Amino acid sequence: MATERPADGHVSVERQRPPTTADEATTLAAWLDFYRDTLALKCEGLDEPQLRTASAPPSELTLLGLVQHLTEVERAWFRRTLAGEDVPSVYPSTGGEHDEGFDLLDDVSAEQAMTAWREEIAVAKRNCAGRVLDSTAPFHGMEVSLRWIYTHMIAEYARHAGHADLLRERIDGGTGV
Template sequence: MDTDTPAVSAADSRVRRPPTADERTTLVAFLGWHRETLRVKCAGLTAAQLADRVLSPSGLSLLGLVRHAAETERFWFRTVMAGEPFEGLYAGDGAFDVARADERTVDEAWAAWRREVEFGERFVDEARDLDVAGDEPGEGPVSLRWVLMHLLEEYARHNGHADLLRERLDGVVGL
């Protein structure tokens, strides 16, 4: 397995969020927490388990969530905030469309996610403030603050899905 793939242990590797901090530090810490939560939820599972669609009739899988998170990070930071042309990682809504997977597919998904998270982290670190704006095709101008809040919303919602998927896969709860 690639080093970007979560460890076999589901040990909690999340960094404590600061209870008193400025707005930027707080937003970045909470987003980091939720990013790491997705990794923790997937830790210790096989490629087949990560691709398993255990909530019929939904086609949702943990691997689909990882791929969707990579695509989401890419869109918001590269396209909207940095102004790069959108080049999707997966065709159409293919991020969620994972019926079967092998270790290579899993490693590639984690590597893509890590690349996009690192790009986003660099963008935030280099931004002069949270009022830096990008252009979202459907919304128009959006601030970095708005994007960070939106990503928090995205991860929180999908980590809830990950909770249900993980419990159905192997009974593990509360990660």
């Protein structure tokens, strides 16, 4: 499997290819982890200014903004919806054009944002543990299953992994799977 490597050649993210013959729950969880790791790889080896760089004008999208956004998405689906937790946003609304974590705050470092993202992923995994895919939770007057949430999250991460590919390539030429 090809991976992009920082200038020093060190890669600390170990991305696992999802199994090809596992049961449905294992397959969905593995694909979600694969895309989570893809985003981590796209950010690895970059410094704070690079992670904050909107490298594909006219878009203001940044790798750090993607991390913050996906922190909010993890929290929304796996905590608020699936587990019914009443938790506030990690990144409060800025009133800007790109809410839901996309807008960067001066007082939140890349290290803090990466830590918050990893913590939300850990909570998401705990909230999924022991649940069957047919488990449901209320969502805007309907019910959504854990299967639906996994599928939605895989699509969310895959879409943003494509954005991350472009941003990273524009920052330092880094490409890879």
